[in-house]
Amino acid sequence: MARTTRSNDWGFPRWRSYGTAREAAQVRLCDRHGCDQPGDRPAPKSPNSRERWHFCEAHAAEYNRNWNYFEGLSAEEAAAREADERRSASGFAEASHYGWGGSGDGSRSRDEMRALDVLGLETDADFDAIKTAWRRLAKANHPDVKPNDAEAAVRFQAIQAAFEVLRRAEERRAAA
Numbered sequence: 001m002a003r004t005t006r007s008n009d010w011g012f013p014r015w016r017s018y019g020t021a022r023e024a025a026q027v028r029l030c031d032r033h034g035c036d037q038p039g040d041r042p043a044p045k046s047p048n049s050r051e052r053w054h055f056c057e058a059h060a061a062e063y064n065r066n067w068n069y070f071e072g073l074s075a076e077e078a079a080a081r082e083a084d085e086r087r088s089a090s091g092f093a094e095a096s097h098y099g100w101g102g103s104g105d106g107s108r109s110r111d112e113m114r115a116l117d118v119l120g121l122e123t124d125a126d127f128d129a130i131k132t133a134w135r136r137l138a139k140a141n142h143p144d145v146k147p148n149d150a151e152a153a154v155r156f157q158a159i160q161a162a163f164e165v166l167r168r169a170e171e172r173r174a175a176a
């Protein structure tokens with residue numbers, strides 16, 4: 001079996017020729033960083049989004065388990081985990097390879113991407129757009145506005161956690 005070169009691992013989506021030269025069909029690889037399995041399980045990047053991750057079966061299952069990523073996390077917990085992920089540089093590290101969107105510096109972490117999803121924003125949203133979306137959603141789901149609404153309370157907490165992640169990321173970028 002022909003060895004593929006390392007350079008095949010760069011660029012998005014990830015592709016690699018499969019098997020011998022005679023059957024050199026290109027297969028899309030799982031989007032999970034470092035995974036060499038075929039990525040034949042599309043998963044939406046956010047609810048109602050046409051953008052898709054393509055995972056292998058195992059990583060599709062992992063992704064689905066983590067779907068409600070910020071639900072039940074306090075802002076402090078979400079920010080702490082975001083910092084951990086950034087340090088360990090593991091998992092979904094492709095986000096740092098491909099320069100998501102136009103306005104950022106191409107280093108959005110997995111948690112930042114999820115936080116943008118929570119706020120219903122595209123990956124290239126700038127911080128003004130983040131603040132605007134956060135104020136609108138926080139107001140709409142605030143416990144003072146929706147007393148006795150448990151689902152709104154969970155949304156409110158997720159919105160706060162998502163904003164905290166993005167605010168801290170913005171501070172890091174400003175300080176860099």
Ligand SMILES: [Zn+2]
Binds near residue numbers: 031
């Ligand atoms: Zn995989």
